[in-house]
Amino acid sequence: MISRILSAELAEHTGRRVTIAGWVHRRRHLKSVSFLVVRDRTGLAQVVTGSGLPGEESVVRVTGTVTARPQAPGGVELTEPEIEVLAEPGAPPPFDLYRPVVPAALPTVLDHAPVALRHPRLRAPLEISAASVAGFRETLDRLGFTEIHTPKIVASATESGANVFGIDYFGRPAYLAQSPQFYKQAMVGVFERVYEVGPVFRAEPHDTARHLAQYTSLDAELGFVADHRDVMAVLREAVAGMLASVRRRAAPAVELLGLTLPDVPAEIPAVHFTEAQRLTSSGEPDLDPAQERWLSEWALREHGSEFLFVTGYPMAKRPFYTHPDPARPAYSNGFDLLFRGLELVTGGQRLHRYEDYTAALAARGEPVEPYEGYLQAFRYGMPPHGGFALGLERWTARLTGAANIRETTAFPRDLHRLSP
Numbered sequence: 001m002i003s004r005i006l007s008a009e010l011a012e013h014t015g016r017r018v019t020i021a022g023w024v025h026r027r028r029h030l031k032s033v034s035f036l037v038v039r040d041r042t043g044l045a046q047v048v049t050g051s052g053l054p055g056e057e058s059v060v061r062v063t064g065t066v067t068a069r070p071q072a073p074g075g076v077e078l079t080e081p082e083i084e085v086l087a088e089p090g091a092p093p094p095f096d097l098y099r100p101v102v103p104a105a106l107p108t109v110l111d112h113a114p115v116a117l118r119h120p121r122l123r124a125p126l127e128i129s130a131a132s133v134a135g136f137r138e139t140l141d142r143l144g145f146t147e148i149h150t151p152k153i154v155a156s157a158t159e160s161g162a163n164v165f166g167i168d169y170f171g172r173p174a175y176l177a178q179s180p181q182f183y184k185q186a187m188v189g190v191f192e193r194v195y196e197v198g199p200v201f202r203a204e205p206h207d208t209a210r211h212l213a214q215y216t217s218l219d220a221e222l223g224f225v226a227d228h229r230d231v232m233a234v235l236r237e238a239v240a241g242m243l244a245s246v247r248r249r250a251a252p253a254v255e256l257l258g259l260t261l262p263d264v265p266a267e268i269p270a271v272h273f274t275e276a277q278r279l280t281s282s283g284e285p286d287l288d289p290a291q292e293r294w295l296s297e298w299a300l301r302e303h304g305s306e307f308l309f310v311t312g313y314p315m316a317k318r319p320f321y322t323h324p325d326p327a328r329p330a331y332s333n334g335f336d337l338l339f340r341g342l343e344l345v346t347g348g349q350r351l352h353r354y355e356d357y358t359a360a361l362a363a364r365g366e367p368v369e370p371y372e373g374y375l376q377a378f379r380y381g382m383p384p385h386g387g388f389a390l391g392l393e394r395w396t397a398r399l400t401g402a403a404n405i406r407e408t409t410a411f412p413r414d415l416h417r418l419s420p
């Protein structure tokens with residue numbers, strides 16, 4: 001490794017000669033003196049120099065004396081520097097990365113993502129996303145879950161045939177996985193409690209601020225549940241753990257973006273779908289985005305919660321693996337979790353008996369053959385189980401207040417975007 005200290009550590013070395021390395025964030029020429037601001041993964045460091053400075057985004061190594069200076073970032077700066085340029089950029093960045101507010105519209109940012117994401121405000125959501133995933137893993141590990149990795153090239157659609165990407169798999173038709181649904185269920189038969197953090201693919205024809213063609217799904221599945229409420233309790237723990245991790249690991253990003261993080265109630269309020277329909281005066285078998293926003297505001301008003309469960313969605317609107325409510329079979333033991341006006345999670349209890357699966361497929365007019373591999377799990381005995389999937393980009397968007405989900409993923413894939 002190139003021997004250096006990080007900008008965040010400079011103050012501990014006051015009076016000593018040290019070496020830092022990073023990118024030229026900004027050059028500033030004043031009347032009698034010039035400054036170079038160097039950016040590394042922990043922040044910014046100011047270097048006092050003469051003229052003839054390397055251009056923005058040059059990669060440099062700077063050796064200098066750490067000198068106290070209250071106005072500088074971190075209260076210190078490097079004086080009497082020796083500057084070595086490790087890489088010179090071929091072109092200036094597409095916009096000024098040192099401006100506090102990003103001086104470019106979203107399409108420009110996305111077109112130049114490899115360099116645009118270096119802007120501290122554009123990087124911050126990705127730090128929050130990373131901390132969230134770490135918290136998800138920590139929480140589920142603590143609760144006895146095992147992390148699994150399932151195929152992303154699959155033989156059949158899981159959620160519905162509509163938005164699946166077909167591919168050519170050595171001359172055979174195959175699909176990109178829309179969800180690890182079937183495999184996470186099968187792995188309950190092995191580990192009882194499993195989770196996966198991975199990409200899922202949806203050929204979403206809509207060009208919306210909340211849909212991507214590839215997103216990161218935080219999936220969990222657990223056996224020996226009494227019903228969906230046990231799954232909801234685990235989800236509550238996961239969300240609380242994700243927030244605790246964001247507070248702990250991504251504090252600078254939270255501060256930079258000026259975020260107010262939500263509290264997770266000990267028990268997240270829940271309304272049954274029929275009640276949600278009544279509240280929103282809806283006769284439809286599903287909730288539209290406007291109704292979800294309305295219900296979120298209602299939950300905040302009535303229960304002081306930014307999270308709301310809607311339970312008991314109609315069976316007709318849920319996938320074939322969904323367990324019905326034994327008391328009201330037209331409704332499911334399935335739920336959604338709404339967060340700040342948006343559907344963040346879908347989950348529920350699943351069917352677990354083999355004959356219930358064959359009956360459910362028959363009732364939907366679906367052949368059994370494409371599901372043979374999946375159905376093996378149930379043929380050989382599966383406990384009552386359930387699980388959920390949380391969309392990482394939606395989570396980060398709601399936490400950071402991003403208007404568009406594309407601001408919370410490094411290289412979004414959508415109807416129009418396949419590169420960078």
Ligand code: AMO
Pocket residue numbers: 159178179181202204210211212213214215217343344345346347348387388389390391392393394
């Ligand atoms: P569902 O299809 O509802 O459920 O997806 C779960 C969650 O994933 C997110 N999401 C998306 N995020 C970005 N772009 C998209 N195109 C997109 N589609 C969905 C949402 C959503 O709540 N197998 C079930 C889950 C389960 O029951 O365990 C499933 O995939 O946040």
